[in-house]
Amino acid sequence: MKAKDVPQDDANMLQGKLREPIYSLDENGNYTTVQSVGWNPKNEVMKEAWDQVNDKVEHARNKVLSGELSPLGYYIEKNIMDIWLVANYMGMWRWTVKRHLKPKIFARLKEETLEKYARVFNITKEQLIDTNLLKSEK
Amino acid sequence: MDHPIEFQHKQSAHCENGVVSNLLRFYGINLSEPMVFGIGSGLFFSHMPFLKVGGIPVTSFRPLPGIIFKRTSRRLGISFERKKFRNPKKAMEALDDNLNKGIPTGMLVGVYNLSYFPDAYRFHFNAHNLVAFRKENNTYQISDPVMEGYEQLTYDELLRVRYAKGIFAPNGHMYWVKNIPKNIHLEKAIITGIRQTCKDMLTIPIPLFGVRGIRYLSRKVRNYPRKLGVRKAASYTGQIVRAQEEIGTGGAGFRFMYGAFLQEAAQILNKPVLRDLSIELSGIGDLWREFAVITGRIVKNRNSLDESYEKAADLLLVIADREEVFFKKLKLAIS
Numbered sequence: 001m002k003a004k005d006v007p008q009d010d011a012n013m014l015q016g017k018l019r020e021p022i023y024s025l026d027e028n029g030n031y032t033t034v035q036s037v038g039w040n041p042k043n044e045v046m047k048e049a050w051d052q053v054n055d056k057v058e059h060a061r062n063k064v065l066s067g068e069l070s071p072l073g074y075y076i077e078k079n080i081m082d083i084w085l086v087a088n089y090m091g092m093w094r095w096t097v098k099r100h101l102k103p104k105i106f107a108r109l110k111e112e113t114l115e116k117y118a119r120v121f122n123i124t125k126e127q128l129i130d131t132n133l134l135k136s137e138k
Numbered sequence: 139m140d141h142p143i144e145f146q147h148k149q150s151a152h153c154e155n156g157v158v159s160n161l162l163r164f165y166g167i168n169l170s171e172p173m174v175f176g177i178g179s180g181l182f183f184s185h186m187p188f189l190k191v192g193g194i195p196v197t198s199f200r201p202l203p204g205i206i207f208k209r210t211s212r213r214l215g216i217s218f219e220r221k222k223f224r225n226p227k228k229a230m231e232a233l234d235d236n237l238n239k240g241i242p243t244g245m246l247v248g249v250y251n252l253s254y255f256p257d258a259y260r261f262h263f264n265a266h267n268l269v270a271f272r273k274e275n276n277t278y279q280i281s282d283p284v285m286e287g288y289e290q291l292t293y294d295e296l297l298r299v300r301y302a303k304g305i306f307a308p309n310g311h312m313y314w315v316k317n318i319p320k321n322i323h324l325e326k327a328i329i330t331g332i333r334q335t336c337k338d339m340l341t342i343p344i345p346l347f348g349v350r351g352i353r354y355l356s357r358k359v360r361n362y363p364r365k366l367g368v369r370k371a372a373s374y375t376g377q378i379v380r381a382q383e384e385i386g387t388g389g390a391g392f393r394f395m396y397g398a399f400l401q402e403a404a405q406i407l408n409k410p411v412l413r414d415l416s417i418e419l420s421g422i423g424d425l426w427r428e429f430a431v432i433t434g435r436i437v438k439n440r441n442s443l444d445e446s447y448e449k450a451a452d453l454l455l456v457i458a459d460r461e462e463v464f465f466k467k468l469k470l471a472i473s
Contacts, residue, residue: 001394001424015256018286020385021151023172023394025420031172031398033151033388035286041427041434042383045376046258048437052373080192080250080262088303122251 001025006034011043053080061134070106071131072097075121089120145242145271147281147288151388151395154206155180156283157244157267162216164242165318171388176399177213177331178206181392182338184347185355194377197355199391201338203265203306204246209334213327220313226301229310230293234273236314242271242281246311248302254282254289259385264306270296284385328403329472335396336469339461349462356454363447372440375450379430379437390423397423400468411471418464425457 019035150156150171223229339348362371388395397419404412
């Protein structure tokens with residue numbers, strides 16, 4: 001690729017936080033780097049990947065609101081985690097976390113367990129148990 | 139940045155090369171990112187359908203994390219001290235100790251909680267590298283190779299990313315330069331690096347790796363729409379392009395970066411043929427980008443059947459042939 005052809009298709013993927021160096025050839029055939037804000041095909045595949053994540057989050061949100069899942073289910077998807085990873089962070093068995101996905105069992109959890117979950121998701125315990133918050137979330 | 143900094147930060151495309159390059163520069167050894175990448179034999183290809191991340195088979199343009207680092211230091215004869223800690227507080231104390239002694243210290247971290255990262259790149263990927271070089275009022279000055287400038291992390295933020303969990307959990311892993319030999323044999327290291335890359339791309343007797351891996355992927359892609367349905371087929375193919383172009387590859391799955399390496403190597407080894415090859419590789423990189431363009435279109439029209447899978451698969455075969463010829467020539471050039 002020629003340096004002058006390095007694409008600058010901004011889809012705000014990098015949120016202005018950085019530009020990426022792309023290796024390319026200058027007019028004398030020497031390699032150089034050009035800072036790029038993005039490229040359409042790449043933006044497209046990333047958007048698709050995030051659409052998948054967002055679909056899962058939305059699905060989990062509805063299940064929590066309808067009482068099929070504890071709020072845990074929502075925050076796991078929201079944080080792009082799975083049960084295995086959460087169990088890892090919590091130092092618990094997978095089946096224990098799985099049990100906590102049941103609203104009835106979640107409601108009986110100890111304060112400290114809730115605190116620990118909240119820390120994993122980087123929120124407060126109050127946010128974790130308040131399902132009303134999920135009504136307005138997108 | 140306007141405050142006085144004793145650690146010079148240079149942005150790189152890939153974090154592992156970047157950290158090595160930045161750390162060595164601190165000790166007066168100037169190796170560019172492509173140089174570190176080439177010596178460490180960073181160029182690779184693998185497609186592993188049985189290994190899935192987020193339910194999608196892994197395609198990778200690089201060896202496992204940490205390998206470039208290991209090879210580069212071994213081939214240059216530079217030794218690193220490395221440590222892991224069970225206790226996070228101890229890990230932070232050890233870091234502070236180092237910084238008090240003026241030793242810039244590299245660390246493995248998870249990117250998910252890196253506050254300065256763009257949201258779109260915040261996945262649970264745990265093999266990111268960065269360097270801390272100073273601590274002031276509970277805040278660490280950070281040189282993160284993929285960022286343009288210096289960054290900061292508080293004690294709690296840094297502790298959190300050093301103790302990310304999951305695959306490749308870093309467990310507070312930190313490393314720093316222990317010993318640099320008086321004479322560095324760059325020529326020899328370059329040749330060893332190139333030789334290994336040719337071997338990796340041409341002769342691994344398992345069809346998932348190197349040029350054979352590209353052909354294997356081509357077969358898979360051709361069958362995706364029939365086997366998986368439109369939506370899933372688009373995700374699977376899109377994942378290949380993400381591995382190819384996402385932060386860290388410098389474009390076209392490291393092919394351009396490797397070209398830059400060959401060009402530098404041509405000068406150091408005084409082998410003009412490497413320069414010709416470096417230009418040829420840029421052309422192969424362009425084919426990879428064409429593949430990304432086709433895939434981008436497939437993904438965009440993901441809810442309807444797209445005819446382009448055949449085209450994408452054909453292109454992968456062309457790429458495999460071109461790379462096979464290329465690496466054979468490269469092998470000859472340094473033998």
